Each structure stands twice: as C-alpha cells, then as structure tokens.
Amino acid sequence: MEYLFYALSTLSIVFALYMVLARNPVHSVLALILTFFAIAGHYILLNAQFLAVVHVIVYAGAIMVLFLFVLMLLNLNTDNEPQKSNMWKILAAISAGMLLVTLVAAMKDSEQLVVLRSNQVLPDQGLVHNLGKLLFTKYVAPFEISSILFLAAMVGAVLIGKRGMQDDPML
C-alpha cells in the first residue's frame, strides 16, 4: 500500500503548490479542493473513514463553496490578481523553505515515537460509532463549548456582514 501513500502525497503536494502558484483565484480554489480530496484519501488510508467523509463534506463541500461564492460575489475570478515582485517572492520562498528545513531539523530522532505505540490494534477506531462515543463522553464539554464558538461566529458574521444599519452611524 506504500505506493498508494506516495501517490496521494504527490498529488496533494502538486495540487497544493498549484493552489499557491495559480494566478487565477478560482483555479486556486479548485486546486485546493483537489488537495482536500487527496487528503481525504490519506484519511482513508489511515483508517479514519468517518473523518474522511466529514472532511469532504465540510471542507470541499461547505468551506470551499463559501470561498468560491465570495470570490464570485466580489468578482475576483480573473487572472489579473496583482503580483508581488519577484524579489519578494524569492524572499518568501526562502523563508518558507527555511521554515520547512528548521521544522524538519528540529524534529530529529523521531524513532523513539515507536515506544508510545499501543499494542492494541484498533481497526475500528475511526468509525462513527467509536468516535461518537468518545465525543459524547470524554469530549462532551468541548463539544458543548464549541457551541459558544459557533454562536459567536454567527453573531459576528451577521454584525459586520449585514448591510445598512442606519440607526448605528458608527457601523
């Protein structure tokens, strides 16, 4: 199965790069969606089936559509996004490259991870049944609390998104 991993990895990297480098924002969106699909493939490889499904629905289905929607709304679906100077791009590339190098270098000698592995094999840990149980027992508090997050995000988005509040001149 290793080659499947490498294939998916290659795909995700290529699409990710394309997303970053594409001139047209819409192309970027599409490339990102493809990247997400590749990542979903990884999830399946990793025995995280439910996660893969949710991932596709939430990201590819919801978030990216939202992005696309906004892009269209703001009429930005053209190739003429202003570009930064090459100098800057090179600088940025070097910086990002340095980040990668230092990140990887700092994670040296990761072999010891193996010690932590549990010997139990849990082929079904990524299934909805298992995850649901976890979510509503151990993680019930964060689950509830994340509602605050949604509420806040909703109120916030409405607050600054809605048009015309004549009675609030500051807005």
Place this chain on the structure above:
Amino acid sequence: MFSFLTVFALAIVVLFAGLFGLRKHLFWILATGLTAAFAVGIGEWIGYDPAVEGPKVLAGMLSFDYYALSFGAVALGAMWLIALMSGFSFRHLNKSLGDHYGLMLFSLCGAFCLFSYESLLMLFLGVEILSIPLYVLAGSQRRSLASNEAALKYYLMGSFATGILLFGIALLFGSTNSLDLQGMHTYLAGSLERPGLFYTGLLLVFMGMSFKVAAVPFHFWSPDVYEGSPTLVTTYMSTIVKMAAFAAFFRLASTFGIAAEHWAPIVAGLSALTILVGNGTAVYQSRFKRLLAYSSISHTGYLLLGLLAGTPGAGGAMFLYLLSYVTATIGAFAVFQLATGDSGKEEISVFNGLAKRNPWLAFSMAVSVLSMAGIPPLAGFFGKYFLFAGALAHWPWLVVVALLGSAVGIYYYLRLIAAMYFTPADDDAHEIDVPWAYAVVALVCTVLALALGVAPGYVMGLV
C-alpha cells in the same frame, strides 16, 4: 464553573435582549449579570476545597481551581469596569449594542476556558472563542478604514498563528500520546529521553501563545490592531485578552517546567527581545493607543520572565502583575476616552493641561501610568518586583535587560505625565464632564493601584 456558565447565559440573555429592543436596559442587565457572575465566582472561590471536590471538573477538560477562579474573578471585575465605560463608548450604538455586549461576553467565555483548561483541546478552543469575537469587534466600526484594517490584520495573522499553534499541538499529541496536561505530566515524568518532535511541538505551541500575548517577533499585529480598533475594544484586548493569554501560557509553562532547559533559553531570548523592541519603539510614539500598544508589548516581555521563574510563587507573581497591569490599563484608557471625547484625536496632546482642568482625572491617570512604569509603592512596582526577583537567580542578565527596559519605559510614561501636568492646555480645551461611570472606573483603578502596594503578598496568595 458556575461563574463561567453565568457569563455564557448572560451573553445569550444580552443577545436576545438586544434583539428584542431592550436597548435602554441592556447596560443594567449586563451589570447585574456581571455582578452575579462575580458573586458566584467569589462564592466558588470560597467554597473551593481541593481535597474534597477534586481539581478536575467537566470531564478533565476544565479545572476551576484557585488559579482559574482568581483569574476569572479579575476578568469579571475588569469586564465590569469595561462595561461601565461602554455606556459612553457605545452610546452611538442602537440595535447592535446587544451584539457588541454579547460578543464581548463570548470572548470572556473564551478567557475562562484559557484560565482553566486541562486539555490542549480546550486551550485551542479557548483561544478561538476568545479571538473570533474579537476579530469582529476590532472591525466593528465598519465604516472606519482603520477599524477594517485592524480587523483584517488581526484575523489573518491570528489564523496563521492558530495554524502554528495547532501544528505544535499535533506534534505534542504525537509524541506524548495525550492531549491533556495530566497526560503530559505523566509523559514528562516517565521519559528522560524525549524526541525532537516533542520539543518542536512544544516550541510551536509556545509560538502560538507568543502571538496571543504579543511577544516579539509575533507582536506585529498588536500596535496596528490596538490603534485601529475602537478604544473600548482596545481596552478589552489589552487587558482581558492579554491576561487570559498569559494565564494560559503560564499554565502551559508550569506544566512543561520539567523540560525547561529546552525552552527556557528561547523564552528568555523572546523576553529580552520583547522588552527591547516594546520599550524601544514606544519611545517614538506620539499616539496614545499606539503608545500603550508598545508599552503593552513591553509588559509582555516582563511577564515572560514569570514563565522562567520556575518557582511555585511565580503564578502569584504573574497574577499580581496582571492585576496591576489590568487596572492601570483600564484606568489609563478611561481617562483617555474622556480626554479625547468625540474629537477622535489620538495624540498624546489630548492630555495637555489635564491637571489644571480635571486634577482628579489627571491624578488617576498619573497613578495608572506610574503604576505601569513600576514606581513604588504602586501596584505595578510589586508586580515587577516579584517577576524580576523570581527570575534573578537563573537569569540575571535578563533581569538587567528588564531593568534597563524599565528605565527606558519611564521615558515615555513620563511624557504622559508631562503632558498632563507640565504642558499648558490647548486653547480650545475645557474642563471635561466626567460621567459617573467613568468616575467609578477611575476611582477603582486608582484605589487598586495604590492599595495593591500595601499588601501584595496577600494578593499573590490568592491563586
């Protein structure tokens, strides 16, 4: 825990009250609710018994111990003062007042998570609950370009930093097989040889927190956002948000104290850099909010010393410092709001001759500013004292840097004093009408700044 729930409930009540047009009563609802939450918090504090109840509540996710409860009470108190100031700041708001209050309270909920988290998941959620309403609040003056810019900058950089934080958490998870602090403890205690993965994760998490507390080089957002946001939001950000972030940061640092030799030098470096850049840049500022932003960065630098102390008393020192810093900042912003009024002027010159016009206001401001500068016997001095003293044994050079930074700090704090006391007022300046709410804020802040100096040890024992 119950004060946390009270705040959450209050947020929803306020939101709906706003929706149903109870504009006039919103403030009182808010005030009552906050008072109730505060009272509940105090009750919890008094009733807290580590032996009986056990420290973990909410399934090991949040733990409302003395530390969390004390910080929570301070945050509620600060929120209460900010609410008092809102009557004036938000006077132009009509329908959306409830939304503003609601968002602030939501954010406060995030702060509560940060005070009490036991799991990195809650840390992450707390950070987000704290931040997301703030992105909105920063941009709440929708017509103001500055406000827009502040919101976008805050949002973009905040999200970026969240990415870093998450990557770090992921690495920690991978290397320790755990997400909660208890698990980390166990892991740390059990293994002497720890992989680079672990330290990298830890460092990335620290970077994420550094962003929240605005430590150099992750501080860039703060001056711009502080300046662009509505003043009240800036007040909120520079007090409650900073306090929450530091409370969380300290919890983290004390958890990983055993591994300090791998992160302490880096934090020390960050601290030194932060002190230098914060103080150094503040010297040049002429706009008040920006000045306070840089000063706040420098305070971050001092507070980072508290992470290094590695002594049990360090939490108390952080608490004292944050308390003194929060009161002083609120006091300063309150006076600033009054001084600048509707003019929208941000220059320090709005304070010119304030001592002649409103001597008590000027006095309050002076106390706040001197407390921030760390002049004894004000609260800020003792905050600094305990932080510096804690770090002195292991980081003498850093303490020297911090002292030098304080000396530089005096320069710009005194400029404010000089403006109020030694510079004649502008021609059109007149005596400012002080609304009662502001009088209360100024009084509370001044009294606290003076009183904390009398019994700092007691305050430190609270956490």
Place this chain on the structure above:
Amino acid sequence: MAHMLPLIPAFPLIGFLIVGLFGKNLPKTVTGGIASLAVLASFVVSVLVFGEISSTHHAVESQMFTWLKAGDWNIGFSLMADQLSGWMMLIVTGIGFLIHVYSVGYMHDDEGFHKFFAYLNLFVFSMLLLIMGSNFLILFFGWEGVGLCSYLLIGFWYDNAEYGKAARKAFIMNRVGDLGLLLGIFLMFTQFGSVNFSDVFQPELVASKDPGVITAICLLLFVGAMGKSAQIPLYTWLPDAMAGPTPVSALIHAATMVTAGIYMVVRSNVLYSASPDAMAVVAGVGLATSLFAAVIGLRQNDIKKVLAYSTVSQLGLMFLALGMGAYATAMFHVTTHAFFKALLFLGSGAVIHALHGEQDIRNMGGLRKMLPFTYAIMLIGTLAISGFPLLSGFFSKDEILEQVYLNGGTLLWGISLISALITVTYMSRMLFVAFHGEFRGTHEQAHHLHKPGLSMAVPLGILAVLSVFGGLLNTPHFLHLPSPQWMAEWLKPVLDHAHGAADAHGGGHHDSGLALQLMAVATVLSLAVMGGCWWIYSQKKHLPVSDAAQEGFTKVVAGKFYVDELYDWLFVRPTEYLSRFLHDVYDRLVVDGLVNGLGKGVVALSGQLRKLQTGNIETYLLGMVLGASALLAVLYML
C-alpha cells in the same frame, strides 16, 4: 589666673558683637570707644597674666570645653599663656589698642565706621585665639580667623572692585598656606596621636620619630607660615593688601597677623630643631624673600607699597633668623618690627590722611615743613628700620646678622647685609622724596592739609617712643646695659628644650669682639648708604621717573619682577580656561554627552525600530515566519 584667660579673647569678641550688631545706631565716639576699650581691657588682663607668668614661671592654661571628639580626635577648646604667647598677647593687645585709638581719628569720616571697628575687634579676637590656643587646631581657628578679618578689612571699601580683588587674593593665597598647615596638622596627628602643644613638643618623642616625617611636618607647617607671613612664593598678596585702610595695614599687615607665621615656627621650635633640612628651607626662603622684596621695594612709589615690601623683606629676615635657630632673636625682631612698622604705617597714614588719599611719593615732597610732627615720626621709623645706632631696629637687626654670621657663614651674612642695606636705601628714598625738597602736590592739597588730631597723634607718639627704646628689650651683653638679653632669657622656658639652637649659647659664650665688629661694619655701611640717599634724593632732588619711562632691569623691578603676571599666567588663567573648557566642552559634550547620547541613542533606535512596523501584513507575516524558523533553529542547536 587661669580663669581670667578666656577673658582676653572674650573682650574683643564682645566688642565685636556689640559694635557689629548695634554699632550702626550708636554715635561714632561710643562705637570707637567700646571697641578700643574692649582691646584695652584685654591688654590689661594680658598684663596681669604676664605678671603672673613672670612671677611663677609657669604657663597658664584654661580648658573650656571639648570642641571635637570623634574617632581618635579629642580636641579641647582650651587656651594657654606661656612666655611666648604672653609676650605676643602684649604686642597684639597693646599695639592693637593704640591702633584702635588711632583709627577713631583716622576713620572718623567713613560711613563704615562701626563695621570697621567690628572687624578690628574680630581681628584682635582671632589673633588672640591664634596665639593663645593650646593646640594646633585652636591655632588654626585663629589662623583662619585673622585671614578672614584680613579679607574683610582689605576689601573694606567694597565698592571698589580692585580692592575686592586684592582682598580675595589675600584670602585665597592664605588658604593655600592653610591647606599646607592643615595637612601638616594631619601628619602630625598620625605621628603623635595628638595635636596638643604639650603632647607634641617633647624632644625625646620627636627624636624617636622618623626624621623625614618630622621634616615633612615642618615643611607643611611652613607652607602655612609662608602664606600667612607672605614669604616666597606666597607673598604677592601682601603688597596688594595695602588696599585696606592704613590702620589695618599697620595692625594686620605689619605688626601682628603677618608675624603669625613666625610665632608658629617659634612655637614649634622643638620640631624644627629636630629637622635641619626644614631649618635650611626656612632660612633659604627667608633670605630669598628678604632680598627679593627689598629689591622690589627700591622701585615702588606708593608710600604704602614701599612699606609693604619692606614688611615682606623684614619678615624674610625673621625667617632667616628662625632658620638659623635664633628663635628669640626672631621674636625680638618681631617685637621691634611691630613697633617701628606700625609707626611707619600709621605715619604714612597720617600723610595720606593729610593729603586726602594721596599715596604716590612723587606727588609729595617738602612735607617736612608742612607736617613736622609726622615728619618726625617717619624719621624715627625710618632710622629705626635702617638700624640707626641704639634705636630698636639697630639691636634686633644686628642680632640677626650676627646669628647669620655665626650659624650660616660669611656668604649668608653678606647677602643678608646687602638686603639690610637695600632696606636702608628704599626707606631713605621714601623719606627724602616725600618729605624733603619742594611740594609737588596740588594747590588744593597744600591748603587743606589735615593735621593729625589728638587721637592719631598720641598713639604715634607712644609708638615712636617704643621704636626708639624697644631695642632695650634684648641688648647684647657687651653693651653692659641692665638686664641684657632679657627677651632671650624670658623666652628660654619655651625654647629651652630646643637642643642645638643658637639661643642656647646666646648668653656670653660667643665672641663679643666679633659681634662688635659685625655691628660696626653694618652700622657704617648703613649710615653711608643713608647718606648717599640723602645726597641723591634730598640734595640733587632726584625724582623717580614714571613707570612708563623705565627700562631694562629697573623696569623689571618696578614691575615687581612680573610675579603677579607669572602667577596669573601659571595658575589663574589656566584655571579659568580649564573651567570654561570643563563646563562648556568636557562636561557638556563628553560627560553629559555620553548621558544624552545614550538617551538620543535610544530615541534614534526607536525611530529605526518603528520602521519594522511597516503597516504591511506581508512583512509582518514574513517576520513571523522568519522568527519561527529562527526559534526552531535555536531549538535545533540547543
């Protein structure tokens, strides 16, 4: 008698307080009277004390209170009177009283009358403290006190800025000496653990100390003496001090204060005798000063300046005597000098008074006929100082010359004789130019001559008598006058322990024939010189030319060898330049510049740091990424 001791300085102090505080509201006669009476009272008590000493042969001492007790120091405020200070007390109070009386007349028209007397009383008080102190610190009190009074009185006419300058110069030069004295006291204290005369002046103790240290003490003390007694190099203040009223010049700058240095050396004779090197220095400085000042005196035309240089020169002579170990001789000359120099000054004061402030002898002339009494006075004074046989100066000066010959050899004797002859020259010149020939002053002066009143004439008369007969105090044995060498005998208890001192064989051990020969040589030469002067200035009516017309060496002499200019150039100006430099350049630019530079550096740094905050999100993000990689790199290296 001891309980009366504090009264002696107390009277003038009380006089000072009364006159100083209330004098302005009292009539002048009352003011002058109180002041004079205060000194008179001191004099009377001094005489009583003197009598006591002469009958008991014991010193009288009075402990008043502990002035300072700190660390190892324990200094009592105590006074004492022994033979030496007893004698000085008489001179100070006696002559002081005469001059007070004289001043009542002399200062009568001055608006600062009461102030003047207050200062004079204060001076007498300080001087008495100086000579009566029983330790070096009390001596130092008086020492500085007289310096202060000298300052106040030189600058008495304070609206004249030049006088103020002269006063300051006097004080400051004295202070230079005082520093030496103070350091000498310190060194003495570290050596002896005390500065009480009775503790220090113990020959055995002194002998047990390192001679080098003793020499150092002596030299430091002598620095003080140089300042107070106007010796090279600290003499230049004294001629300038003539800016003060003439009675002041007489009292302070001739009779009493300037001899304090001699008093101090005599007082410390135990130390000096133990240090031949210090003695040599004292003698050398004395001789040099004597000659140098005398030469300058040759070309002075201000009547008071002539007397001033003469004083410097005579003081040099006294130090020469001290250097020879002839302490009693020096004291003898102090006494006679006090008489005749006070006389001369007061006489010149009478002249100046008569001529409404004229002091230049070239503008006088022929006063012999106009002011016969004053002429007589001045003549006596001049003859006395010139060593005219049997007058006071004759004895004292010849004794010094003799001692120099005996202890210093022919060369020194020759030089000091030359110095003495020069003295004769300028004194005669002054006398003849001023009093002989025709009057060269203005018509106005001639017709409004102020003849000295009674209050001025009586003291002059008394002093004249003393100048004539003062020599009898210490006549040589070979003249077979009653009580020969009285003074040497009198001072013997104080000097007794001075081993190897010249006075020890002052009694008849030496060759009377030699003494007589020396005396004869000196007298003949003096008379010849005086005659020559009479020929030149009285008969040929030779007039000193104006300063501008002088050239060559005479110009240098008239310019006082440009020592003032030299000092100005060496000390005053460099200090002033340094002061400006330090303040305007060094302090402002370097020391403060560093401080301000630090501040400016911070501000400049701030100006640069804020540029980091570009406002552009991209740079912020870049900064964050770079920062993150840097931190990761650090972690990697840790």
Place this chain on the structure above:
Amino acid sequence: MELLLIPFAAALLAIFVRGDGARYLALGATLTNLGVTLWRLVGFQTDGSFNHETNLPWIPELGASFHLGFDGISMLLVLLTNILAPIIVLTTWKRDFGQAGRFYGLFLLMQGALVGVFSALDGLLFYVFWELALIPIYFICAIWGGDDKNRITLKFFIYTFFGSLFMLASLIYMQQKAGSFDLNALYAVELAPSEALWVLLGFFLAFAIKMPIFPFHTWQPDTYTVAPTGGTMLLSGIMLKMGLYGAMRWMVPMAPEAFVGQSTWMMILAVIGIVYASIIAVRQSDLKRMIAYSSIAHVGLIAAGVFAFNREGLQGGLVQMLNHGINVVGLFFVCDLLEHRLGTRDLAKMGGVAKTAPRMAVLFMVVMLGTVAVPLTNGFVGEFLLLNAVWQANAALAAVAGLTIIFCAVYMLRAYQLTMFGPTGPRTENVADVDLVETLPLALLVALILVLGVYPQPVLDLTAGSVERLIQAAGL
C-alpha cells in the same frame, strides 16, 4: 512613626486646602514634626541601638516588614530633614505657586518620604521610600520649574531612577540570599567575592547618581537651576543625602570585603568630582548654577570621607551632611532673594547689594563663610574630619581633596564679590533689604551655622555610637 504620619497626613490635607491656608498648614505640620523630633531626642540612646522602633508585618512572603527605627545616624538625618522643612516653608512664604496646596502637599509628601528613607530598617521599605521621594520632587521641579523644565526634569527622573533600579537588583539579590529584607539579616549574608562585587556596584550606581559624584553628576546642575528654589533646597539640602546615607547604611556593610577592594577608585572618583566641580564653579556666571556645582564639590568631599569608611569619615560625613544642608539652603535662599529682586541670576548683572541691603549682605556673609568652611562655622568641622579621614586612607588624595579649601574660597568669594560688593548698578540701586519673613529663616540658618561651628560636639555624640556599630557591622 508619627514623624512619618504627620507629613503624610498633612500632605493629604494640603491638597484639599484652598488658597493660602496651605502655607500655614505646611508650616504648622513641619514645626510640629520638628517638635516631635526634638522631643524624641530627649532620652535618646546614642549607643548605636535603634530607638522608637516600629515593626509591622508587610509582605511576609519576602520577609519584608514595615520596620522603622532611629539610631544616631538616622536621627541626625531626620533632624536635618525636619529642621530644614519649616525653614524651607518659610523661604517659600512669599512665592506664588498658583495653587499653594499642591506645592505644599507635594512638599510634605517629600518630607515624609525622606524621613522614611532615613529611618527604614527594611530593604524593600527603604527602596519604596527612596522612589517615593523622587515623585514629589519631580512634580515640584516640573510644574514650577524654569526654562526647558520638561526635558531637564525628565532626564533627572530617568537618570536617578535608572540608577536606583540597579540598587533594586542588588537588594533583590541580597534578599534571596538572606530570605528577608531585614537590615540585620542582609548584613549577615556572606557573599562570594564575585557576587559581592556586583551587589556593591548595583548599590554604588544608585547612590553615585543620587549624590551625585563625578561622572554621574550631569543631571544635577541643570535640575538645580531649573527647579523652583524650594525644590532646589529639597534636592540639595536633603535629597542628595539619601545617596550618602545609603552608601553608609546599605552599600558598605552589605559587601564590606568587596568595598575594601573598590574603595580606592570610589574615593578617586569623589575626589575628581571635588576638583572638577570646583574648577567649573570658578567661572560660572549663573549664581544658582554656581551653587549647584559647588554642591557637587562639597558632596564629593563627603562621599570621599564616607568611602574612606573610618570613624572620622563617617562622623565627619554625617556632621557635614547636616552642615551642607544648612549652608546650601541658605545659599539658595539668598540666590532666590536676589533673583526675585533683580530679575536675574547672572552674576555679571549684580553687584553692590551690600550697600542697599546690608542685612542680607551680613547674613549671606555668614552663610558663605560656613560654606567656605572657616573655622568656628559649621562647615569647618565637617571638612576637617572628612579631609582627615581621606588623609588616613590616602594622603595624596587628601592633598588633592584639600584643594577644595582653596577653590571653594575662590568661587564663593567671587560670587560674594560680584553680588554684594562692587559698585551698585541700575538693577541694584533700589534693592530692598530682607524683611522679617525673609530674615527669619536666614537668621535661623545663620544661628545654626555658628552654633554648630562653635560647639559641634552634641552632633558628634549623637552619631558616635551608631558609627561605631556600623563599622563593626561592616567588620572594618
């Protein structure tokens, strides 16, 4: 304790007093405090033990307590503070401060803080009072100051604050070694040589700046010149003694061995300051500035004596602190009188005042003589002991330090000449003599100058025991 409470309470009260009442309040409070101080002197134990101790718990976590006590040294300086305070109030009696309440409120606050500094027996308390003293004087200087006050006072504040931060660092370090801020506990700490050196330097920097000694003095002339004269008097008369006192009580006994190794160059700095400032003072044209420089010179001598740290030096230093306070207040008062009468401080524009204002001239003369240290004035006692102390430590240095005797005469006589003597000019023709309100403080100062000069022993007796104990504590 009530020595502290009286000024603090009065300060609080003064803020609320409108108009001239504040003057009377301030005078009353300072006189009361003086009275209490004098009363405290009755039955005072001069054996070096601490009298009238107050010890209240404060921050037990740090071993910091509100611990006050008065030994001879403290008492002397408290006495200085409380004697000068009413005199300074009197000297400012006729000055218009706009709102007198604010000025006197700050003034009294300062007085309380100074008393606190001199009597604190707890390191942290000492530091708190130390900084507390800085705030009111900063306000006084900056509110009522002259030209360019903002910049100069800012520099003053930052400079001195900067120094004291290092003292704080040393104190914290000591506290961590001792576990307590108690004076005796801090004395008892044994430091390794390298630690001791740093602790010493931390203290030294703070005190050297406060005194100030060369080369940390540059804030001083500017600040003295720009401050209102009342403030200048506080600064020069009392506040700079904080540095000297601190060196005595806190610096040396903390790290005596390190101090012994370093004392020579400290003394050299002090002595350089003497000569340096004296030379500068010689040509100053601004009277106030000249006094400021002269003050540096005098303080340099005191510092040199204190750094010699022998009995003579400490005793002399203490007595001279008192004397310098008295003299310099007198000088600044005269300067203030002249400035208000003539409208200038430029010496070149004065002259001949003695003719029109003889009483002032006489009083000024005595003050000047005290400054010049003529025997039988107070200045001599101190200078004598101090020079002797330096002499014992290093004879050559004493010879250089002794130059102060000469230079001080040079510049003081020059100043006196240029102000009082000489011909009267257009400015000085109609100068009014000092009136009763002005004579009173000046005469009091003059009386002190003379009394302390003739009979200094009581002061020396007051401090002898404490000095002895201090030297023992330092083991020197």
Place this chain on the structure above:
Amino acid sequence: MLPLQHPELINQYILLSALLFCIGALGVLIRRNAIVVLMCIELMLNAVNLLFAAFSSFLGNADGQIFVFFIMVVAAAEAAVGLAILVMVYRNTRSVDISFLDKLKG
C-alpha cells in the same frame, strides 16, 4: 492500515504535513489576494489535520481524530467570520488586496 503494516510511514506523514504546512505558509507569504491567503491558511490547517489523523492512527488513539473535528469546526467558524470581514473590507475599499492595507503603521 498504517498501524498495522507500516508504522515507519509515520515519519513520511510528518514530513508530508510539514511540507503541506510550509506550502500553505508560502502561499500566505506570496499571495496578495486576501481570499487566497485565507485558503492557504486552510491548507495549513489541513496539514495539521492530516498530522493528527496520522498520529491517531499510529498511536491507536482516537483523540487525535476528535481533535480534527474540532479543528474543522473552528475552521468553518473562522472562515465565516473571515469572509464577512473580507466582504466588509471590500465594500469600503473595493479591493481585497492585502498590500493596500498599510495605513496603520509605525
């Protein structure tokens, strides 16, 4: 699958996520369009998600997957708020170019 057959693949997963993370960061740095920048941040978050999932699988610990859900939740909420802010900015400036937002500085 991973835990069963190829535990050593965890290193490759870590590398992959790091790479994706850095590509995201690169995008953040070089793009001027705020929406694209947002997308790049989403990519970074996804890199994290992948890492969590990999660890979860490797360690046999489902907590990692739970965490991923929360990240998704947050990402969604963040995206909503972010886009609202963008729209607001666009309304005021007619642009979503982040380079133009540099009024606040110094």
